[in-house]
Amino acid sequence: MITFVTGASSGIGRALALRLAADGDDVALAARRTDLLADLAARIEDGGRRAVALACDVTDRGSVEAAVAACEAELGPIDRLVVNAGIGSPTPGTDFVTRHVAKTLEVNLLGAVTTIGAVLPGMIERGRGHVIGISSMAGFRGLPTAAAYCASKAGLTTLLQSLRMDLHGSGVAVTTVCPGFVRTPMTDRNRFAMPFLVEVDDAARTIARAIASRRAVCTFPLSMALAMAAMRLVPRPIYEWMAARPSHRRVSDRSD
Numbered sequence: 298m299i300t301f302v303t304g305a306s307s308g309i310g311r312a313l314a315l316r317l318a319a320d321g322d323d324v325a326l327a328a329r330r331t332d333l334l335a336d337l338a339a340r341i342e343d344g345g346r347r348a349v350a351l352a353c354d355v356t357d358r359g360s361v362e363a364a365v366a367a368c369e370a371e372l373g374p375i376d377r378l379v380v381n382a383g384i385g386s387p388t389p390g391t392d393f394v395t396r397h398v399a400k401t402l403e404v405n406l407l408g409a410v411t412t413i414g415a416v417l418p419g420m421i422e423r424g425r426g427h428v429i430g431i432s433s434m435a436g437f438r439g440l441p442t443a444a445a446y447c448a449s450k451a452g453l454t455t456l457l458q459s460l461r462m463d464l465h466g467s468g469v470a471v472t473t474v475c476p477g478f479v480r481t482p483m484t485d486r487n488r489f490a491m492p493f494l495v496e497v498d499d500a501a502r503t504i505a506r507a508i509a510s511r512r513a514v515c516t517f518p519l520s521m522a523l524a525m526a527a528m529r530l531v532p533r534p535i536y537e538w539m540a541a542r543p544s545h546r547r548v549s550d551r552s553d
């Protein structure tokens with residue numbers, strides 16, 4: 298399998314690329330920090346699989362299309378696309394900065410659109426392929442101070458669901474991954490309690506299993522999924538009162 302992973306320089310993307318390579322995939326590693334990608338590619342090649350490090354900014358369509366073309370020239374047509382690149386910083390409604398909100402949507406949602414748009418037509422033409430989107434449980438309901446992140450993930454989840462229905466019978470599968478909290482550089486900045494935090498290698502193993510079985514949706518960990526399912530049943534006024542309590546407010550530093 299030829300697998301293209303965005304956001305492969307860090308966190309979930311990096312761990313998943315390593316896991317998939319260990320399971321036999323050749324991988325294209327796409328992100329902006331090419332030094333980190335080069336180290337990762339060398340490690341994967343030492344392990345016996347092919348890997349290419351590709352400079353790619355998902356907010357730049359030309360950069361995404363060039364990375365996809367370079368991957369296909371070097372490794373071959375893409376069988377699996379992992380749409381993982383993402384950012385997450387607080388965007389409190391009391392300090393609504395258009396630029397910050399737009400940036401999150403640009404990377405997490407429009408970046409996914411750009412990446413899928415560069416790869417999906419080829420998959421449809423070949424009658425085979427698999428698009429995997431790393432969304433989040435944060436897309437289930439709005440969370441305080443996270444308007445941009447929640448909106449980006451709700452948008453990604455519904456986008457993938459629509460694609461899954463449209464592509465049924467085309468040979469192209471679509472998997473939506475909704476993790477809870479995973480320990481990565483993104484969550485290392487959080488100053489609030491993160492219930493049911495999962496280690497990144499465990500997350501990668503869970504996602505790789507879902508990819509291998511072409512699952513429609515993979516929500517993990519189960520404990521967090523059950524808690525979120527219960528929260529989704531709570532009437533809106535009670536949910537908003539509970540979520541907005543000061544002890545539940547999400548506070549961390551901006552990094553972008």
Ligand SMILES: NC(=O)c1ccc[n+]([C@@H]2O[C@H](COP(=O)([O-])OP(=O)(O)OC[C@H]3O[C@@H](n4cnc5c(N)ncnc54)[C@H](OP(=O)(O)O)[C@@H]3O)[C@@H](O)[C@H]2O)c1
Pocket residue numbers: 303304305306307308309310327328329330331353354355356381382383384385404405408431432433434475476477478479480481482483484
């Ligand atoms: N950690 C969690 O608890 C959690 C939970 C649910 C969902 N997720 C999702 O999982 C995905 C990975 O997050 P993570 O926790 O692994 O965070 P991370 O360690 O900060 O990794 C984010 C990755 O996205 C890449 N990226 C950011 N902006 C980019 C851009 N403009 N173009 C290309 N790549 C870009 C970064 O690479 P460069 O900076 O090198 O470009 C990096 O490789 C995100 O979509 C996130 O929303 C995470």
